[in-house]
Amino acid sequence: MDKTSQIKMLQEMGFSESQAQEALAASGYELNKAIAYLFGEVEGSAGAGTQQSPFEVESAQNDQLDSVSISNPHEIPDFLGSYASNMPLDEVRHYDRPMSSDSFDHSTESLRIRDETFKENLAEAPVSSYSSSMSTSSSEADIPGSFLDEEYPENVKTDLQNVPVILSKQRDLRCWVPLLLILAHSGSFAKPILESASDVPFVQEVQRMVYFVQNFDNSKRWYHSMDELASQLEYEAPRGSYHDEEMVLNMIEYMMKKEPALRPVFESLVHSSDEEVNKELTVLEIESDSRASTLYDKLNELFWQQDFEYLGRIKYTSVAPIVTYQVIADGHSSCVPFQLQEVVYPEIYSDKALGRVREELHSMKKAEMDYQTSTRKLMDLNFFEGKKIDGLLSQTAAALSETNSDAADNILDLGKLIQDCRVVEIENQDRAKIDSSSQKLFSFEEIIRDVPELRPYKLIGVIFSESKYLLRVKDAWIDMEVGVTIDFTSVRSIVESCRGPHLITLVYGDAKENDSTTISAFGLENNAKTENNAESEVTSIANPVTSEKPANISDPTDQEPIQTHVTTGSRPDHQHSAPKSDIRGGDSEFSNTRHIYAASNLEINGEELVQNKAPENYTPKDEPVKRPRWADAIKASGPQDAENADSCQKVNIIHVNPKVVQQFLQDEEKISNAAV
Known part of the structure; x- marks a missing residue:
């Protein structure tokens, strides 16, 4: 294998060209020894590993009894390159669920090169592209979330950039990008932030970011850097990945801590009459083993239980302008596809709609009784003393047809009358079945129509990972990963098609506000x-x-x-x-x-x-x-x-x-x- 092929193979494993050349030169251009050199199995010194002073990889002591020596490193799969990056071992072990394919980008191109791709079709989302090149600096490898050795692209907006973007060089802080960009488009979030007179540096940097997004049409820039915000984040600030189920909750809690005016924006209150307590609710998690097919189905179960025994006992006392739900699937239990709803009315579970829900529930119970009544009537119209009435009447009419034709005709007329009664009862039964179905209550169409003070909440963002997220701008949806506008039908299809382990964050905002x-x-x-x-x-x-x-x-x-x-x-x-x-x-x-x-x-x-x-x-x-x-x-x-x-x-x-x-x-x- 020539030198070019060796360098290319080492690059495919995640090493930079300079690292590959250095390792090959130190090992006398022997690929196995070069790999051992890069993974630190030998101590590099002057002349070590050359033809004049070779070293033997096999002589290294193997302290791990559950591993074996690699004799064919050139056949090592490419996925090992992702773990040869700057990510510390602690951070790799932190992920307790499989990594999604969009969590890492194994390309070594710089952000400047990705900017050219972004301008062509916005095909690569630079806000969450990861570099898999291995740093030679031990201090950088030891610091979680160290800055990547890349340059930002030119920040001069052209006609090709119609969407504000947030870029971050710091890998473990890219989790902030989707959430902040979605919230920056919300007036409920923008109002307390932009009006704040806080002198907290973190809040001031969020203000810069939000105002840039809100005033993007008149900005000369097409992106805003996260560098200043990253420098203001304290060490205990949330950082990491959306694979952490607590990540969104921790980020919101951190923002509320830094700016108290945000607390009523995110924090809803739920009252339990049994325990006489009010509980703050910021992020509602929907686990895979208990999730239903729609959001309403799950909320009905959480607030009312399946038999509505908790109706009025657990309820919202106040619903925040922004409500967040997390749909979780761990891959170990089967779960039904989640049907996404564009508009929901969380206040249905408050006192505003409690009286109307009780009326609807009473109507459902009455319809259920009507259904049972119609069922009994149909039984009576079909059977008499265990015999089918139609057969009994036909036999009787046939027996009387020769001796008493008038009586036979009357019996046949009676059979037609009974058949007409059956048709009426079947219609009543079908109507009662529809009215008694809980699915009618789950749609809430009549309740929403009859209670106009209920506030509609529109879906404003869907987050799958640091790079994969969908953003609502006015009434257009944008897939930020590929940079195209889509409609809500496509958004719903993307959510419903999720299989295997996943965590989907749904952000809803008060539509009227x-x-x-x-x-x-x-x-x-x-x-x-x-x-x-x-x-x-x-x-x-x-x-x-x-x-x-x-x-x-x-x-x-x-x-x-x-x-x-x-x-x-x-x-x-x-x-x-x-x-x-x-x-x-x-x-x-x-x-x-x-x-x-x-x-x-x-x-x-x-x-x-x-x-x-x-x-x-x-x-x-x-x-x-x-x-x-x-x-x-x-x-x-x-x-x-x-x-x-x-x-x-x-x-x-x-x-x-x-x-x-x-x-x-x-x-x-x-x-x-x-x-x-």
Whole structure:
């Protein structure tokens, strides 16, 4: 085998080219000895392993009695390369379930090379790609979650990047990326974060990230780095993989600890009348051995039991704006496919719907009694003293036909009347069977219609692993692993097709609160004015978008003004599905939006920052700005929908901390200066 083939084989095992060359040179280009050298079975020294001073691998003492020496290392399967990476042994042993295929990427290409692939088709999600190259630094191998020796790609957004992305070099912190990116699109999460005046560095970094996502249309960047956030995470902060069943709960708990305003966003309260206690519920786990086919089926069992004996005894006293469920399958027990629901109503399990549920349950029990009554009537109409009535009447009519034809005709007429009665009772029985079925209660269609104060919760994100997750942006779904838009039918199909050991995290958000969010970058002194303007102007995304342009922040490229007032609105009962397509697009994929300037002042660190001041020669006619059309999917509902329903919808106004706006402008200015 020549040198090139030897180097290639060592690279396939997970070693870098420089490591392979060094090992081969130290071993006299003998592959077996080179492998032993790389795995540390001998101590490298000057001249050791060369033709002049060879060493014998077989002479090494084998202290492990349950292992054997490898005589054909070139036939070692490639999967061993994943364990020749920087991952410490403790971290490998931490995973108590099999690793999914998307947990590691055995490619040694850098993030810069992956950026080119991302620009072509967004086929590789750089937020969670792993490097399997083995580091020669012992200190890096000993530090959990050490930074990979890679460079970030160029952070200048083009028309090809329509989705905000979060990148992380630190492997064990990539678990934060899917959750934070999903939450950053939620108004329920963005409001307490962006309004916070916390001086905690972790909270401030999350603010930068959330505001970047919310204001992505007007950003010059296409991704946000996790480096600053990673530097602010304490050692006890959650890190690792989604294979850890407690990972999502620990991350949410950590965020609530750092920012107490997030506690009511994630924490629901469940009351048990038997124990007279209120319990906080942040993440509800659904185990494989007890999970049902739908979320409602499982919640019915948890809150009411199968025979509804706990109805009213265990209930929600408050439902947080964001509720999280985890569907777990350990692979040891069989489980039914999970049918995903796009919209759920958790408040059905609260006092809001308790009276209506009891009425429905009473109706079900009455229908069950009607079903039993119809069943007995059918028995009576079919049998008489153990004999079939039809046969008995036919025999009797035949016997009387010669002696008394009128009586025979009457008997036949009686048989027809009995048959008609059977048809009626069969219809009653079928109707009672449907009304008495628990499946009718599990759908809750009538209860949702009769109790309008129940809040709908839309699915806003599905997480499978650090790289595989689905993100909802407005009413479009994006598969972040492959970078394409999909509809909810595809999302449901992906979830239902999961087999074997898996852990699926479902994040639901209050649809009314998320779909009526206004982000305002005005100072606190202008909040009242902003609120009044927003309530009168904001009804749906079809309305103009207000943007403000800072006056004292230089903009070398002189591009579009920074958007600091974003409005979204849609009716929660409208169902939209975006066609499956690549999220990239050219000029034809963008729509024009009119900008309106308003004046306000921000005082930051003692300096007055004048914002939103329109140019002297500015006229409010068309000033087109490019926006991705997929982001305006709900515009299809039309302005008439806004006039009918959304005009009465309460606007959720977010008053962004001025320091967050200033930091965003500084980040944008850095990109502009770097481009120059």
